[in-house]
Amino acid sequence: MNFINSVSMNVRTLVVAGILAASLAGTVANAQSKLNVVTSTEDLGSIAREVGGDKVNVTALARGFQDPHFVEPKPSFILAVNRAALYIAVGRELEIGWLPPLLTSSRNAKIQPGAPGYLDASQNVRILEIPTGQITRAMGDVHPLGNPHYWLEPGNGRLIAQAIRNKLSELAPADKAYFAQRYDDFDRRLAAAEKRWDATMAPYKGTKVVTYHRSWPNFMARFGLEVVGYVEPKPGIPPSPSHTIDLVEEMKRSSIKLIVVEPYFSLKTPQAIANQVPGAKVLVLAPSVGGVKEVTDYIQLFEYDVNLLAGALKQITGK
Amino acid sequence: MDWSIFQFLAPAIAASLIIAGIHAYLGLHVVERGVIFVDLSLAQIASLGAAIAVWQGYDPHDSSVIYWMSLAFTLIGAVIFAVIKGHEARIPQEAFIGISYAVASAAVILTLSKATGEAEHLRDMLVGNILSVQWPEVGLTALIYLAIGVFHYVFRRRFLEISLDPVATAARGVSVRFWDFLFYASFGLVVTRSVAIAGVLLVFCYLIVPSVGGMLFSARIGPRLAIGWVMGVLVSMLGMYFSVQFDLPTGATIVCTFGLALIGMAAARPLFRRA
Numbered sequence: 357m358n359f360i361n362s363v364s365m366n367v368r369t370l371v372v373a374g375i376l377a378a379s380l381a382g383t384v385a386n387a388q389s390k391l392n393v394v395t396s397t398e399d400l401g402s403i404a405r406e407v408g409g410d411k412v413n414v415t416a417l418a419r420g421f422q423d424p425h426f427v428e429p430k431p432s433f434i435l436a437v438n439r440a441a442l443y444i445a446v447g448r449e450l451e452i453g454w455l456p457p458l459l460t461s462s463r464n465a466k467i468q469p470g471a472p473g474y475l476d477a478s479q480n481v482r483i484l485e486i487p488t489g490q491i492t493r494a495m496g497d498v499h500p501l502g503n504p505h506y507w508l509e510p511g512n513g514r515l516i517a518q519a520i521r522n523k524l525s526e527l528a529p530a531d532k533a534y535f536a537q538r539y540d541d542f543d544r545r546l547a548a549a550e551k552r553w554d555a556t557m558a559p560y561k562g563t564k565v566v567t568y569h570r571s572w573p574n575f576m577a578r579f580g581l582e583v584v585g586y587v588e589p590k591p592g593i594p595p596s597p598s599h600t601i602d603l604v605e606e607m608k609r610s611s612i613k614l615i616v617v618e619p620y621f622s623l624k625t626p627q628a629i630a631n632q633v634p635g636a637k638v639l640v641l642a643p644s645v646g647g648v649k650e651v652t653d654y655i656q657l658f659e660y661d662v663n664l665l666a667g668a669l670k671q672i673t674g675k
Numbered sequence: 676m677d678w679s680i681f682q683f684l685a686p687a688i689a690a691s692l693i694i695a696g697i698h699a700y701l702g703l704h705v706v707e708r709g710v711i712f713v714d715l716s717l718a719q720i721a722s723l724g725a726a727i728a729v730w731q732g733y734d735p736h737d738s739s740v741i742y743w744m745s746l747a748f749t750l751i752g753a754v755i756f757a758v759i760k761g762h763e764a765r766i767p768q769e770a771f772i773g774i775s776y777a778v779a780s781a782a783v784i785l786t787l788s789k790a791t792g793e794a795e796h797l798r799d800m801l802v803g804n805i806l807s808v809q810w811p812e813v814g815l816t817a818l819i820y821l822a823i824g825v826f827h828y829v830f831r832r833r834f835l836e837i838s839l840d841p842v843a844t845a846a847r848g849v850s851v852r853f854w855d856f857l858f859y860a861s862f863g864l865v866v867t868r869s870v871a872i873a874g875v876l877l878v879f880c881y882l883i884v885p886s887v888g889g890m891l892f893s894a895r896i897g898p899r900l901a902i903g904w905v906m907g908v909l910v911s912m913l914g915m916y917f918s919v920q921f922d923l924p925t926g927a928t929i930v931c932t933f934g935l936a937l938i939g940m941a942a943a944r945p946l947f948r949r950a
Contacts, residue, residue, distance in 0.1 A: 386877060404832060428924040428927075429806045429807060429924070429925075430683065430918070430923065430924055430925070431680050431683075431806070431918055431919045431925065432922045433684045433923060434680065434684075434806070435679070435680050435683070438683065454804075454807075457804070457806075457807030457808075458807060458808070460807070461683055461686075461806070461807055461809070462683070463683065477933065548746070571886075591789070593784070593787065593788045594784070596788075607838050
């Protein structure tokens, strides 16, 4: 009995092991046939997932609640980039503090800037605040390549998706039709959502707002809001007293009641400014996918921000 | 555990060993002199030089002008620290070091607020990250540190007698100020480079912790230096390992490993006492 039992046990173990090995081999084969895509931010990661579907493995490096200007590289980043077939960067010097050394350290020739596996997502999108003519120091803060927070405009999201579709089709020509179909589906859902957002934001066209960092020009322009000032006198520089006083005066004069802040900045200064302007509010919006827990993809990012913003504007304007 | 990651970490490991080597030795002097925060102060003065170069319109990505500017400021810092030592009877030298640190840091903020372009990237550029160091940088750093190491080896008795007992050395007619300038200048040269590679926190640990660890177990210079070197190397390797194993930012992981190692050594100390 014992003997039979142990034999049947062994057989069972063997069968289980065989199934495990087979499924493991399956996963490995599957992983190999998928294209490894690494993106700088979760926004690009989300769009890459929309277009790539189950033909790609997407890894986003910067988390949505992190300031994408400052990312602390970790050992896993190097491994991820080393194994990437495609790297998608935000570009416009947003990642200049951390990406170039990371790409060099990865020793992956396929994804170096200029190589076919490197995609600068900002190449074909609408970029705001590009200075024209000679840049002089008297102009103060000027970003020579324009504002890098361009993904906060659904139209640009569509253009990014197109660029990713074209790039993926180039890297995996066999799946071209699949990527095209995925893109069309994303395009349709985005267009439907845009109609909804436009309707929600329509009553507040022309409202003036203040933002902390210059992250929102594309977003505000898209929904017809006007950014008239920044809490930061210039990016990365703490507010000076005279700048803060000027801002409070400007907000009182033009009856601006809303200060939009990114989640990675302290609310102290914005709150202090809001306290001095009657009826003013501070609102934290998500500048990226993953910036708050609820926002898990690109369309939800706008869903969340538009609803929050419309809610706040409704209170302020009474419309 | 994915061991293939270590082939990418090789430059960082080499850099950390080179930094551990020279800083454990310089740390001995720094702790003896009681100028614990002098490296932070000199690093900040060097950053001010770099910030001024950027403000003057030099491209922050073209490192050569920036590097020479920060070097020039380091030498100015060395002069300041060598000169203020004369007043040590009334005011502790550490007070001047703290003041230089605060003023230099604030001056960096002021300078960057006047600079063209996005100031937010500049802070990152002045402070390195050990994970992104490349072989050419490691090689050049090794050569520079070797030269400074030889210089310190040749004049080791002079530097040591000033660090241990400056009053007696001055009484013998040695120009303490001149030698102090040489010490702070060579020290500043090392610190500026190390900070550009590894960042402020990590460099501070490489300088002070091995030296303190050595002092826990011995009063003699030789054994202290040996303990410091062994500690610096072991903690670097262990910190790298933790960083990979738990996927944590490398520099901060090594800093905390230094802290844990020091606690462990302090706890183990009574055992050695009794033996």
